Amino acid sequence: MTASSEQKLGATDIAALLRREISKGILHLHDRLPPERVLAETYGAARGTVRKALNLLESEGFVEIRPGSGTYVVHMPADTSSDAVENATPLELMDTRFALEPHICRLSVLHGRRTDFDAMESLCARMETLLDDPVAFSEVDSEFHRALANSTRNGLLIWIIDQIGHVRSQDDWTRMRHLTLDAMTIKQYNAQHRQILNAIRTREPERAANIMKEHLETARLSLTRAAET
Amino acid sequence: MTASSEQKLGATDIAALLRREISKGILHLHDRLPPERVLAETYGAARGTVRKALNLLESEGFVEIRPGSGTYVVHMPADTSSDAVENATPLELMDTRFALEPHICRLSVLHGRRTDFDAMESLCARMETLLDDPVAFSEVDSEFHRALANSTRNGLLIWIIDQIGHVRSQDDWTRMRHLTLDAMTIKQYNAQHRQILNAIRTREPERAANIMKEHLETARLSLTRAAET
DNA sequence: CATTTTTGGTTTATTTTTGGTCCATTTGAG
DNA sequence: CTCAAATGGACCAAAAATAAACCAAAAATG
CATH class of the missing domain: 1.20.120.530 (GntR ligand-binding domain-like)
Structure with missing residues (x-):
């Protein structure tokens, strides 16, 4: 439902999309995600929004943010x-x-x-x-x-x-x-x-x-x- | 019961539909559901009706309503x-x-x-x-x-x-x-x-x-x- | 090695979105 | 009819999103 229609995406929506891509294996371990500014454009959102989403994912342990370098997929937590x-x-x-x-x-x-x-x-x-x-x-x-x-x-x-x-x-x-x-x-x-x-x-x-x-x-x-x- | 297409949906009907989507996993944990105004339109009901349905779901523990932010799925589909x-x-x-x-x-x-x-x-x-x-x-x-x-x-x-x-x-x-x-x-x-x-x-x-x-x-x-x- | 570019980090003022509330009116079943 | 439910509209306050600017560190470049 959240992604069913092309509505404006919020931070939690973007987080959900990325989370899904990670656990589906589209984004592999140690992959670097696109820069925040690029993600912002591809999702049609402001950079601040993407940033919030990434911080969410980091706190969940999906991703590691390295200032000046990029954001990396670090692990997919045991979804068992x-x-x-x-x-x-x-x-x-x-x-x-x-x-x-x-x-x-x-x-x-x-x-x-x-x-x-x-x-x-x-x-x-x-x-x-x-x-x-x-x-x-x-x-x-x-x-x-x-x-x-x-x-x-x-x-x-x-x-x-x-x-x-x-x-x-x-x-x-x-x-x-x-x-x-x-x-x-x-x-x-x-x-x-x-x-x-x-x-x-x-x-x-x-x-x-x-x-x-x-x-x-x-x-x-x-x-x-x-x-x- | 669950009208296939066009039937007037009451608050309890809408609650039932959403409840089902949640336990079926169409709506994932932590997903944000569409705004009340959008739900109202998709279900062909007034906003007040949707609001009643959402409050029902919240009292049942399926969903969490965060004012100003949105309504979020808070329910682990029974790990039977x-x-x-x-x-x-x-x-x-x-x-x-x-x-x-x-x-x-x-x-x-x-x-x-x-x-x-x-x-x-x-x-x-x-x-x-x-x-x-x-x-x-x-x-x-x-x-x-x-x-x-x-x-x-x-x-x-x-x-x-x-x-x-x-x-x-x-x-x-x-x-x-x-x-x-x-x-x-x-x-x-x-x-x-x-x-x-x-x-x-x-x-x-x-x-x-x-x-x-x-x-x-x-x-x-x-x-x-x-x-x- | 020095310099430039890229990347995330931060702040701020502003606008948009979202749920919360109230109310007069319409609808529909008993 | 009566009454509860649903409707549709208006307005509010909080939260989120935006847009633009600037910073510091890592990375790429020459």
């Missing part, structure tokens, strides 16, 4: 676990989902209960009303896959899918793709969701898993197509 | 990691590995490099000297599966396997089982590890995946057997 989640690429995400979700279908057949399936059913219904609202559709889509994981009654798997959900919502590429979803693609997704749910309800684990693979393959295609645009 | 990971049962763990590791074998064939396979090879060699030391064997076994994940070059998957590794080491049941590993079972594991590595080296993804499934099935049996004791 979530680092991998935040930096995951869309392709990594797809491969991971390919690993997990077909088997989740099988486990859903084994452990899922009526109420789980009913919840998924209502999510399907909601998605079918959203042919023209890609953003809302994507959100409900995430909820559907979450509900599917939930039906395995496997806390570990549910947690992993949740973590993955954070990637999906954070990733710019994915978010952009959501905006380019057309009605036809959404229709196809909806059909696949229905088929998966039906296969699970009729206790056909392998069929459900296979449709899920198709579904993910469809999504992967849409992803690479969006990437080429 | 310890919960789900620590409370996972051995059976949940096995199901999760069943989902992940066969596909990891396929990805290893696609993305793995010589050095990755050499590392796994040396781990195999070490395991083969540990027929009589179940504890040491289990540690190296974990390393092997970690190295296998590593060969996918997929940071997200590697991270997930790491998390799962924490379960394996923390779980009492699993640890006890390790103590009851006999030389014959270890020998069988070693053979399977070798077969998996060879299948990957010869670029046979499905064969590698299938042997991994066998391997996990073996482990699952050993688990249930230990449980009956």
